[in-house]
Amino acid sequence: MALAVPAAAQFGPAPVSVAPVVEHEVSAGQTFVGTVRPVRRSTIGSAVDGRVVEVMVEDGDQVKKDQPLAQLRTATLEIELAAAKAQLDVMQHELEEWQNGPRREEIDQAKANMLGAQARMEYARSKLKRIQSLVERRAASEDELEDATSAAEAAVQTYAAAKAVLDLAMAGTRPEKLAQARAKVAVQQEEIHRIEDQLTKHTIVSPFDGEVVAKHTEVGQWITQGQAVAEVVELGQVDVEVMVLEDYVAYLRIGTPAQVEIHAVPGEMFTMIPGKVTQVIAQADLRSRNFPVKVRLDNQLVHGRYLIKPGMFARISLPISKLSKSLLVPKDAVVLGGPSPMVYIFEPSAKDPKSGRARPVPVQLGTDHEGSVCVTGDLKAGQQVIVEGNERMRPPFDVRITERAGQPRTAVSSVQAAKGR
Structure with missing residues (x-):
């Protein structure tokens, strides 16, 4: 009877690509908590009085721009x-x-x-x-x-x-x-x-692509001009609104990169979602002296549903200090989906510098910087981290460096890759 052996022993070292850990002066990040909000929210009302003869949507339905939501009676107008x-x-x-x-x-x-x-x-x-x-x-x-x-x-x-x-x-x-x-x-x-x-106004339509979050009418109901029919939110992109202390707000600009973590998505851990500051409201809360700041990020559509929803809790890392030395790794080096973010350090063998072992190192993530991300952990500048072939690593982690074949993966695609584990 043949004994079972590890996959690496059967098929040889796993092919990987590597990139160096670099030290660079960047702004240190500060973590803030915020709330996910839709980019657009519209309570759609009727432009005319009339009796509802058809309601085409239910709560949670996805709708397109100009898609009918409800129809009022038009027999008299047609005559x-x-x-x-x-x-x-x-x-x-x-x-x-x-x-x-x-x-x-x-x-x-x-x-x-x-x-x-x-x-x-x-x-x-x-x-x-x-x-x-x-x-x-x-x-x-x-x-x-x-x-x-x-x-x-x-x-x-x-x-x-x-x-x-x-x-x-x-x-x-x-x-x-x-x-x-x-x-x-x-x-x-x-x-x-x-x-x-007038006939056109008797058909109530969605003003943009989005999702119905509230239906306010039923067939047979008489509605008056301006009365709400449905509420629609746009979720292709979402904003995370945070309150930033007045001491930090001066470091923020429109377009400042940010890292967002959202843990409320069922079965997922959304870590290191890239976003950008889109608004720094120039009016502080007079009691807390905090300024509202909005960070926009792309949502993820899975099985016809957006994963990030309005009202979810989020943590945002924003660069709000003077420049200081930090360790940076490519975003592709970060593996998500476990208890904490992780990178794999390549440790070459004494005989062959292209062969060796991959050592997992837990890290804490910081701010974005030109396609890389700041990390803290058991790392040193100059070490090699695995940037391709790190998604499905299993012990004993024997690897061999090859030419990088694919395009760099984004942080979000890393999250998607983590789903399969």
């Missing part, structure tokens, strides 16, 4: 919109008629009416002259003369009216009438836009 569009269609046809002017057939008809009126006028005038001549010879009565005179005047008026109709048809549409028709169409179009805007 108004259909009527307004029909009225616009009528007005547009009227405008088209004014723009095209009278048809050729209408002009011909007006001309024919005028010519007929002209013929009747000439006949009436001729008849009047004849009656006048007969009256002078006493062959016609005064009544006949009055009738002929009246008929002649009526014929003249009829001709004048027919000629005016023809002149109007020949002249085309008056500019004032055309302008009025265009104005009516424009007014009706704006009325349609108003109704469409």
Whole structure:
């Protein structure tokens, strides 16, 4: 029966890459406690009064920008919109008629009416002259003369009216009438836009990507303008707000790097999450003389859920002192996920400087500095720390230095690698 032997004995030393521990002057870190807050929080209210007919989200749902959250009843508005569009269609046809002017057939008809009126006028005038001549010879009565005179005047008026109709048809549409028709169409179009805007307001949407943390309405409820429908927070990035004593705040600037630890994530220990100072509020609390400072960091999405949530407790390390000598190691050298952060020191063998053993050394983490991190522990400047191949080390820790093959891992990816252990 073969005896079980360690993996290293079966497969040889584990390949690793190393980097030196360096000493550098950096600002020492000070730890502060703070609270995680969302970058944006919005209590979304209704822009109009209405009855809720559908609620599309529940507490904890992820939503996208402009995604509907709730729908109000719109039946009456839809009827108004259909009527307004029909009225616009009528007005547009009227405008088209004014723009095209009278048809050729209408002009011909007006001309024919005028010519007929002209013929009747000439006949009436001729008849009047004849009656006048007969009256002078006493062959016609005064009544006949009055009738002929009246008929002649009526014929003249009829001709004048027919000629005016023809002149109007020949002249085309008056500019004032055309302008009025265009104005009516424009007014009706704006009325349609108003109704469409009202319809849009009856759908309450999310203003940004985020997560619903509170739902304030249900189907059938009547809500008024401004009444809350849901509360949404943005969690792609989060802020950690800490109170910094007035003695330290002068060392902080926008963009100052920070290290954040959050231990409340179930089953995880979030250590050394990089962040940056985004706000130093220029108003201290008058009782404590502390200034609010916000540090922003990227959140981690796992199985469709963000791990860091508003309200969690956090510790932040900020560089708030004068320069002093500190030991720095690459971020990839730090292994997370155990009781404390750890690095592996490479101890070469006497025969081969590229072969040796890896010795685990617990460390305490400090501030960031240009891609490295300050550490304190059983380390010395010039020692070699393992930066690749350190994620899954098991005793007896026999290793051999090889060329570094991959890209440097970030501190957050180290946390993710720690999940598999």
